[in-house]
Amino acid sequence: MKIVSADVIVTCPGRNYVTLKITTEDGITGLGDATLNGRELSVVSYLRDHLCPMLIGRDASRIGDTWQYLYRGAYWRRGPVTMTAIAAVDCALWDIAGKAAGMPVYKLLGGQAREGVTIYGHANGQTIDELLEDVQRFLDQGYRAVRVQAAVPGLESTYGLHGSDTGKTYEPADAALPTENVWDTSAYLDFAPKLMSAVREQFGFGFQLLHDVHHRLSPLEAAQLGRSLEPYRMFWIEDPTPAEDQDSFRLIRQHTTTPLAVGEVFSSIFDCQHLITNRLIDYIRTSVSHTGGITHLRRVFDLAALYGVRTGSHGAGDLSPVSFASALQLDLTVPNFGIQEYMGHLEPASEVFKTNYTFADGYMHPGEAPGLGVDIDEEAAARYPYQPRSLPVNRLRDGTMHDW
Ligand code: EZ4
Ligand code: CO
Numbered sequence: 592m593k594i595v596s597a598d599v600i601v602t603c604p605g606r607n608y609v610t611l612k613i614t615t616e617d618g619i620t621g622l623g624d625a626t627l628n629g630r631e632l633s634v635v636s637y638l639r640d641h642l643c644p645m646l647i648g649r650d651a652s653r654i655g656d657t658w659q660y661l662y663r664g665a666y667w668r669r670g671p672v673t674m675t676a677i678a679a680v681d682c683a684l685w686d687i688a689g690k691a692a693g694m695p696v697y698k699l700l701g702g703q704a705r706e707g708v709t710i711y712g713h714a715n716g717q718t719i720d721e722l723l724e725d726v727q728r729f730l731d732q733g734y735r736a737v738r739v740q741a742a743v744p745g746l747e748s749t750y751g752l753h754g755s756d757t758g759k760t761y762e763p764a765d766a767a768l769p770t771e772n773v774w775d776t777s778a779y780l781d782f783a784p785k786l787m788s789a790v791r792e793q794f795g796f797g798f799q800l801l802h803d804v805h806h807r808l809s810p811l812e813a814a815q816l817g818r819s820l821e822p823y824r825m826f827w828i829e830d831p832t833p834a835e836d837q838d839s840f841r842l843i844r845q846h847t848t849t850p851l852a853v854g855e856v857f858s859s860i861f862d863c864q865h866l867i868t869n870r871l872i873d874y875i876r877t878s879v880s881h882t883g884g885i886t887h888l889r890r891v892f893d894l895a896a897l898y899g900v901r902t903g904s905h906g907a908g909d910l911s912p913v914s915f916a917s918a919l920q921l922d923l924t925v926p927n928f929g930i931q932e933y934m935g936h937l938e939p940a941s942e943v944f945k946t947n948y949t950f951a952d953g954y955m956h957p958g959e960a961p962g963l964g965v966d967i968d969e970e971a972a973a974r975y976p977y978q979p980r981s982l983p984v985n986r987l988r989d990g991t992m993h994d995w
Contacts, residue, residue: 592617592651592691597643597680599625599635602972605937607631607980608911608944610967611638611679613687615651621686622965623679624880624914627671628907629982637676646680652691654684658886674858674883681884682917682963689962696885696920696963707954708922710906710933711736711801711826715752718742719789726790735953736799736826736930741786745778748983750805750995767979774985774993776812783816787823799826799930801852806830806994807985810839817847826930827852827874827903833994840871852876855905859883860891867898874903874929880914881905885921892925901929908934912944916965919948919957931955942971 593616600610609625625634642661649657661677662668689696697703712729714737716722722741729737740751750772783802790800802825808816813831820828827850831843834853843851852874857863858881866872875895879888892902902925904918915933922931933955936944945966947958958964985995 592619592687594646594649594651597638597646599638599643600967600969600972601631601635601977602943602975603978604939604943604971604975606909607977608940609635609638609679610911610913610972611643611683612967613646613651613680613683615687619651619687619690621651621683621690622913622963622967623682623684623686623884624911624917625675625679626880626909626911626914627675628909629980630672631977633672634675634679637672638679642676642680651684651687654681654688655886657681657684658884662883669859669861671856671858671881674887675881678880678882678884678887681886682879682913685885685917685920686962693961695957695959695961696917697923697957700885700889700921700924703923704926705923705928707951707956708919708928708931709735709953710931710950710955711738711799713738713740713751713934715740716742717752719786722786723789723793726794730794730798733951733953734798736801738801738803738932739786739790740803741782743775743779743782746773746775748772750807751803767981769981770983772983772985772995774807774987776808779807780812780816780819784819784823787820787825791823796824800824801826801829801930803829804831806833808832810836810842813843814846817843817849817851820849821847825849829853829876830855834866837865837869837871840866841869844871850874852903855881855907857882860887860894863891863894867895867900870898870900872900874901876903876905878905878910878914879917879921880910885917888921889925892921892927896925896927899927901927902931903929904931906932906934908936912936912940912946913963913965913967916946916948916957916963919955920963923957939975943968943975 947964
């Protein structure tokens with residue numbers, strides 16, 4: 592099953608997606624998501640200029656060996672660009688393996704370990720009332736878990752808000768130059784418990800409640816936040832503090848029982864090792880498309896399982912439907928599955944990506960189509976050319992750069 596071509600498709604149906612398409616000599620095609628939001632073209636080049644030529648003539652069924660060849664063969668280790676490119680190759684090869692076997696990838700990974708994958712949606716609002724209405728919409732659809740974000744009073748813009756009529760949350764990432772946001776930790780720490788209190792008062796405790804802090808706090812502030820949210824029994828708070836200084840999570844842990852989820856910006860098992868083996872987090876957020884593909888993410892999840900850490904993969908709208916389908920295939924099989932983020936995709940994406948996953952009762956299922964279960968319509972993709980866009984940056988009131 593020799594690889595005869597490897598092509599990169601760049602498209603912007605609502606937001607930019609980079610997709611790798613590998614074709615074998617018998618005409619089987621496999622897809623992998625290679626989207627790195629705000630830095631898309633660096634992965635395009637990594638693939639087109641470096642990895643694609645190496646793939647031609649290789650045996651598509653040698654998934655693990657190809658992973659090692661690309662990882663060790665780079666000499667330069669890890670990092671989001673490298674690991675996203677390798678992930679795209681890996682997922683495309685799993686897609687091909689599934690199609691060759693006539694099975695969905697989850698069956699190749701050991702078969703389903705649960706009936707469906709619990710997902711959480713993104714509710715948001717400019718005010719608490721607007722947020723409550725949005726939460727209601729998710730509960731009405733059958734969601735069992737909802738992430739809530741609302742505008743912090745006194746700040747001009749808040750992460751996680753950007754109402755569209757679909758109720759999905761997209762960052763205001765519309766220009767090549769980053770927009771500049773202003774952050775105020777005190778205003779946020781005052782507001783967060785009021786927000787969660789309003790949600791629990793209105794809807795009770797019959798669903799899981801999540802919240803993303805998006806790397807904004809110091810460890811001590813994160814400890815204060817975790818404590819203040821304990822009455823509302825959060826499923827997790829996410830990225831309470833940037834995770835470069837991993838030992839600092841000990842301090843958060845010492846002060847609060849609010850569960851912690853970290854890892855959406857990590858790209859390898861080595862980034863997770865300290866947090867997991869020291870039991871400093873409860874959920875690992877690494878994603879299939881930014882962490883080396885199914886082959887590598889499975890190792891992360893296995894390491895996590897040894898330490899009682901459960902999975903909670905990143906599933907924002909800037910990860911394509913190919914990525915989301917890959918995540919579902921793996922989520923369905925692992926023993927320590929926790930939850931899966933699902934932000935959905937803007938409407939034009941459904942013209943480009945044809946998916947098979949289904950939602951019912953709060954659960955997603957990847958479907959029974961062989962492989963990952965996603966096809967790409969390249970003509971539709973060509974109708975939505977790449978648009979340069981950046982993620983926002985964040986500053987304190989005095990202008991100091993902060994984490995966004
Ligand atoms: O800001 O994926 O939990 N989800 C998130 C996302 C990230 C984006 C960055 O590209 O934090 O919304
Ligand atoms: Co996040």
